Amino acid sequence: MPAVTETRETVEKLAKSSYEWGFETDIEMDIAPKGLNEETVRLISARKEEPEWMLEWRLKAFRMWLEMKEPEWAKVSHPPIDYQDAHYFAQPKKKPGPKSLDEVDPELLKTYAKLGIPLHEQALLAGVEGAEEQKRMPVAVDAVFDSVSVATTFRKTLEEAGVIFCPISEAIREHSDLVKQYLGSVVPAGDNFFAALNSAVFTDGSFVYVPKGVRCPMELSTYFRINARNTGQFERTLIIVEERASVSYLEGCTAPQRDENQLHAAVVELIAMDDASIKYSTVQNWYPGDDEGRGGIYNFVTKRGACRGVRSKISWTQVETGSSITWKYPSCVLAGEGSVGEFYSVAVTNNHQQADTGTKMIHLAPNTRSTIIAKTISAGKSDSTYRGLVRMQPKARNARNFTQCDSLLIGDQCGAHTVPYIESRNMTARIEHEATTSKISEDQLFYCRSRGLSEEDAVGLIVNGFCREVLKELPMEFAVEAQKLLQISLEGSVG
Amino acid sequence: MSDFLKIQGLEARIDADGTPKEILKGIDLEIPKGEIHAIMGPNGSGKSTLSYVLSGREDYEVTSGSATFKGEDLLALEPEERAALGMFLAFQSPVELPGVNNANFLRTAVNAVRRARGEDELDAVAFLKAVRAETKRLSMSDEMLKRAVNVGFSGGEKKRNEVLQMRLLQPSFAILDETDSGLDIDALRIVADGVNSLRGPDFSALVITHHQRLLDYIVPDRVHVMAKGKIIYSGGPEVAKTLEKQGYTQFLEAAA
Ligand SMILES: Nc1ncnc2c1ncn2[C@@H]1O[C@H](COP(=O)(O)OP(=O)(O)O)[C@@H](O)[C@H]1O
Ligand SMILES: [Mg+2]
Numbered sequence: 245m246p247a248v249t250e251t252r253e254t255v256e257k258l259a260k261s262s263y264e265w266g267f268e269t270d271i272e273m274d275i276a277p278k279g280l281n282e283e284t285v286r287l288i289s290a291r292k293e294e295p296e297w298m299l300e301w302r303l304k305a306f307r308m309w310l311e312m313k314e315p316e317w318a319k320v321s322h323p324p325i326d327y328q329d330a331h332y333f334a335q336p337k338k339k340p341g342p343k344s345l346d347e348v349d350p351e352l353l354k355t356y357a358k359l360g361i362p363l364h365e366q367a368l369l370a371g372v373e374g375a376e377e378q379k380r381m382p383v384a385v386d387a388v389f390d391s392v393s394v395a396t397t398f399r400k401t402l403e404e405a406g407v408i409f410c411p412i413s414e415a416i417r418e419h420s421d422l423v424k425q426y427l428g429s430v431v432p433a434g435d436n437f438f439a440a441l442n443s444a445v446f447t448d449g450s451f452v453y454v455p456k457g458v459r460c461p462m463e464l465s466t467y468f469r470i471n472a473r474n475t476g477q478f479e480r481t482l483i484i485v486e487e488r489a490s491v492s493y494l495e496g497c498t499a500p501q502r503d504e505n506q507l508h509a510a511v512v513e514l515i516a517m518d519d520a521s522i523k524y525s526t527v528q529n530w531y532p533g534d535d536e537g538r539g540g541i542y543n544f545v546t547k548r549g550a551c552r553g554v555r556s557k558i559s560w561t562q563v564e565t566g567s568s569i570t571w572k573y574p575s576c577v578l579a580g581e582g583s584v585g586e587f588y589s590v591a592v593t594n595n596h597q598q599a600d601t602g603t604k605m606i607h608l609a610p611n612t613r614s615t616i617i618a619k620t621i622s623a624g625k626s627d628s629t630y631r632g633l634v635r636m637q638p639k640a641r642n643a644r645n646f647t648q649c650d651s652l653l654i655g656d657q658c659g660a661h662t663v664p665y666i667e668s669r670n671m672t673a674r675i676e677h678e679a680t681t682s683k684i685s686e687d688q689l690f691y692c693r694s695r696g697l698s699e700e701d702a703v704g705l706i707v708n709g710f711c712r713e714v715l716k717e718l719p720m721e722f723a724v725e726a727q728k729l730l731q732i733s734l735e736g737s738v739g
Numbered sequence: 740m741s742d743f744l745k746i747q748g749l750e751a752r753i754d755a756d757g758t759p760k761e762i763l764k765g766i767d768l769e770i771p772k773g774e775i776h777a778i779m780g781p782n783g784s785g786k787s788t789l790s791y792v793l794s795g796r797e798d799y800e801v802t803s804g805s806a807t808f809k810g811e812d813l814l815a816l817e818p819e820e821r822a823a824l825g826m827f828l829a830f831q832s833p834v835e836l837p838g839v840n841n842a843n844f845l846r847t848a849v850n851a852v853r854r855a856r857g858e859d860e861l862d863a864v865a866f867l868k869a870v871r872a873e874t875k876r877l878s879m880s881d882e883m884l885k886r887a888v889n890v891g892f893s894g895g896e897k898k899r900n901e902v903l904q905m906r907l908l909q910p911s912f913a914i915l916d917e918t919d920s921g922l923d924i925d926a927l928r929i930v931a932d933g934v935n936s937l938r939g940p941d942f943s944a945l946v947i948t949h950h951q952r953l954l955d956y957i958v959p960d961r962v963h964v965m966a967k968g969k970i971i972y973s974g975g976p977e978v979a980k981t982l983e984k985q986g987y988t989q990f991l992e993a994a995a
Contacts, residue, residue: 685834686797686798687834688834688835688836690795690796690797690818690834691830691833691834691836692836692844692848693795693817693818693819693822694794694795694796694818694819694821694822694827694828695822695844695848695851695852695904695908696819696822696823696848696851696852696855696908697819697847697848697851698819698851699819701847701851705836705839705843705844705847706836706839708838708839709836709837709838709839709840709887710837710838711838712838712839712840713838
């Protein structure tokens with residue numbers, strides 16, 4: 245039919261629009277030699293001036309990693325990764341104490357500008373004083389430029405509230421007891437191949453501690469950037485929220501274009517005590533590779549939250565548009581009675597992107613509840629799999645799960661798969677699963693276009709509508725950015 | 740005669756599971772600026788097809804004939820270009836857009852058309868003001884603006900939503916495809932008022948209907964009878980009354 249041909253042509257045309265944020269910042273780097281061995285691990289630990297226990301912890305993880313195999317079960321394929329052909333440490337060269345405006349490299353600020361980091365946040369990054377006077381929702385930005393946190397802002401406000409928000413390397417030195425107690429307690433070093441690798445060589449990331457009864461006075465935001473050729477990224481994030489405390493954490497990513505695949509293997513651990521709540525939102529937009537899939541980011545991430553306390557709550561919201569290969573299952577372990585786990589996700593794949601994502605909800609305690617809303621959009625020749633595990637353990641009396649997976653296909657060369665794993669070991673537990681697959685119909689496109697919308701705008705509108713239930717979970721700060729991102733990534737994908 | 744809208748020998752077909760099906764078999768129709776014409780005809784005669792072909796739906800293949808609108812070759816334009824040029828179609832079956840907020844949809848459409856016509860876009864405040872005035876006129880609740888486009892709307896609500904879009908997009912030529920079907924008499928009056936109040940030298944319309952009742956409210960300048968892909972009779976408003984009393988048979992026989 246002519247309409248279908250037309251659509252495919254449009255898809256192909258649109259798929260050619262290039263990655264807007266593909267650029268590279270020229271900054272002096274302090275780079276470790278390529279390769280991964282115990283010496284690399286020692287070098288990282290020494291550069292970070294870590295205590296002895298941390299080095300031991302890393303070495304133990306490294307030895308476990310040597311014994312492990314890359315997982316093969318995920319429905320993705322890629323050329324073998326040569327772990328010896330990468331730098332494991334890269335740090336912009338600069339004077340110690342980069343706290344003041346003058347010391348911020350102008351190249352860096354230019355990068356932020358190109359990435360479209362909102363002006364007020366640039367101001368925060370550049371000079372805290374003036375920015376703080378702005379009467380608006382405060383956002384603390386702990387910018388990770390490559391492997392090193394270059395600027396941390398709003399420290400003071402957070403300190404007054406008793407909230408610790410700092411680079412994890414700093415936490416390892418200055419809040420050693422907390423880190424020692426919780427690091428690896430949710431994602432053990434030997435949890436999986438990529439987690440072990442991360443545990444051995446992680447170079448930076450964020451640490452958050454919210455004490456009892458404190459509602460964190462601002463959204464915490466970290467922008468991860470990858471900016472050095474062949475530098476694997478091993479971020480480590482640890483968030484601990486004590487009784488009756490709460491925090492909302494935002495993570496966003498864009499990456500400069502490059503021609504070799506880059507490995508990213510982050511680990512995120514969340515811990516929520518009694519009546520605590522953690523909202524973790526991600527808008528992820530790493531370089532997905534060109535039309536042929538060359539040069540994209542490999543994103544193998546382990547994200548897990550532990551609802552340790554009664555009535556605690558952990559909510560993951562993510563909008564994923566980037567990466568060449570994504571392998572990611574933000575999960576909740578519901579150990580506290582009446583605790584709540586939520587997962588809201590939009591995953592967009594285009595061209596040759598592959599995504600294997602989903603969540604795991606592990607119900608250990610009575611009256612625990614979980615909700616999973618997963619929206620998958622596939623375009624071009626991409627392939628997307630939703631993989632969700634809901635497990636009700638014997639003690640999970642009256643536990644409940646509701647899962648809804650919706651796939652939207654754009655064009656006829658892409659695929660979407662839904663693989664639910666349901667394990668119930670408690671008769672009183674209830675699990676509901678709904679799944680739909682749909683296409684953007686010619687009727688819908690024509691209806692929009694007859695109202696004056698271009699085909700691209702029509703697709704953007706329909707896709708945003710499809711994702712609405714997830715987008716509305718995002719903090720305001722991110723919602724607009726996320727919609728823009730969907731539109732951009734579908735310009736490179738839909739019809 | 741002006742050449743505001745001029746259709747000549749228009750033939751169109753659709754690919755029905757591999758076999759081409761001829762639907763429009765030579766339509767000749769002229770609608771001058773400022774006039775309202777009606778098309779009546781039995782189900783399946785090709786009325787909706789004509790409205791789709793005029794507004795640019797791609798499933799239909801035009802095999803012969805021409806259509807010009809304001810001097811432009813209508814058939815060469817994309818649907819959104821036709822909208823920008825002033826064409827509007829109120830759908831017989833309005834399409835649902837799940838999750839797409841109705842107000843957001845309306846504003847996106849209005850601003851897309853305004854941009855294309857070289858007019859300033861409406862900001863949120865100006866848009867809201869414009870939309871409120873229209874919903875009031877059409878006795879629509881504000882609540883309908885918050886819902887997803889056409890999702891869960893009753894038949895009547897959908898039709899009113901079409902008229903709302905028409906009024907906001909300010910077309911110079913509107914096709915209303917059975918906008919009256921499924922409406923009770925009050926709704927019918929409201930819809931008719933929505934059309935009549937646009938009447939003037941710069942607004943033309945093609946009203947497709949089965950019922951003479953609508954034409955009591957929107958009195959057409961001309962009435963065309965369509966059957967089997969052709970216009971078989973044209974006359975004044977009285978044609979609708981004849982049809983209502985005697986059915987299509989005499990027209991069909993006369994044409995045979
Ligand atoms: N997409 C389609 N596929 C196959 N046949 C169609 C399609 N659209 C319309 N038709 C056929 O074309 C004829 C005219 O339809 P339509 O234009 O909807 O008539 P009307 O609006 O006058 O009732 C009918 O016989 C209908 O079945
Ligand atoms: Mg019809």
